[in-house]
Amino acid sequence: MTDPQDVEALDLDAYLARTGQSAAPPSAASLAALHEAHVRTIPFENVDPASGRTPQLDLGSITDKLVRKQRGGYCFEHGLLFAAVLERLGYEVSRRAARVQPHRGGPRTHMNLVVTVDGVEHLADVGFGAGVLRPMPLEDGAVVDQAGWKHRLVRDGRAWTLQKETAEGWEPLHAFDDQPQRLIDYEVFNHYTATHPNSPFTGKLVVMRLDHGISRKLIGDTLIVERPDGSQEIAPVADRGDALRYLDVVLTDEELAALEERLLQQA
Template identity: 60%
Template sequence: MDTTTKPVTPDVWNTAELDLDAYLARVGQRREAPSAAALAALHEAHVRTIPFENIDPLLGRSPSLDLADITAKLVHRRRGGYCYEHNLLFAAVLERLGYDVNRQAARVQPDHPGPNTHMNLRVRVDGDDYLADVGFGASIMRPMPLYDGSELDQAGWPHRLTAEERGWRLHRLKDGEWNAEYAFDEAPQHPVDYEVFNHYVATHPRSPFTGRLVVMRLSDRVCRKLIGEHLVAEYADGTEEKSTVAPADLGATLRSLDLDLDPADLELVRERYTGQK
């Protein structure tokens, strides 16, 4: 028996199903060797290009977490999605490019607490660890160095990481105070874990994504959100603009948020939009 041969690790995440060239074209990036700078550029390009949105759960559909389906939706159909879709896609991209990636879970609003259903990533490159998260609504533009006290400006909003006894906590500075966004540890998750989380988030009546439309876009010093019927622009200086979007204006508003639905889905969303919570 040849004991020098290493066992083949099965590709449980099906990363071979990713159309990497199409993804890179979608976000306007080139293949580059793994580095902290390349990771930051790719992360930012993803957030700037692919919307955060909950169209499928709003319409009573559970988003598929099969990588081929995510690629078809977010890359080829140029749609968006929520955390599992974004971060499963991004994790596969990073692994195909040669990064060391750990898929994790986080508890949103840990001081309340919220559910432990968010997906984030730990990425190791150049000997350092980073928190990467392209699927947290419109919050994190660039990966954060993973060490206690790490601070990084995220498109105008300072964020901080603090170490806890059993993991980490991500904070956002607002009105002069650090508010906890989510808490997480580095326990690796399995595909079935996200299937369970996804079922709850996509179907439970208390989920924030089943009762009203949510679309979010982050750019420099402005975060634009369509929450229910309200279009909100939050600026890094603390000012805010808010307006009500009429059903007839929904298509144009979604396009302004980089989300161009096919006519059938737009009509379904418009019907659901008038009765949302």
């Protein structure tokens, strides 16, 4: 990258305390532990875009929001934070960009990472909502159980597609290639994702949590709980603040009021 992240701006001790991890030397096992702890601890949420605000991508702002304030964020915030953590711990990290649901032909609006450990490349994807709990070896046909749901990587030339096994077969989730991205690229992606009317994150609230055997999502005013056996619990949300707290998103009264006002305007 020609515009590298200022990884020294990261409060590594605060991050490790938030996720309950320690500063272990780089290894596949340590990467998996860090990845899982991040996903299980820090929520995926779009409160800022849904409130009419564009998330700030400097590492100081991300650390303050996702670590100190115990908020969550969406993929660019998660990805940039996790990349900085890994580099501070001695990992080799390449920042990438993906097209979500690539068969629909949309723009690149997702950030993921390729992390090299002991000469082996792994997909690290802590910011893909309720999707990927653990890193995946970057190998054609590699299948990894993600909290009870099987995921697979398929290669086509320079392109990789992440797929999820469903009752109908393998569903493409996102596709990326071997082109490293710069910070300015993420600023462009972030601007589109946080402001464009066609973005899925500007018109409704989206919060996702993933843990072993359970996926919890708040989509608009609907709470959805899914399990690997295909069972679902779907319920309308009576109190948005309670629903956010249930999904570990901690907002101030001012933040919740701004969110409520914006969503009411767009209703």
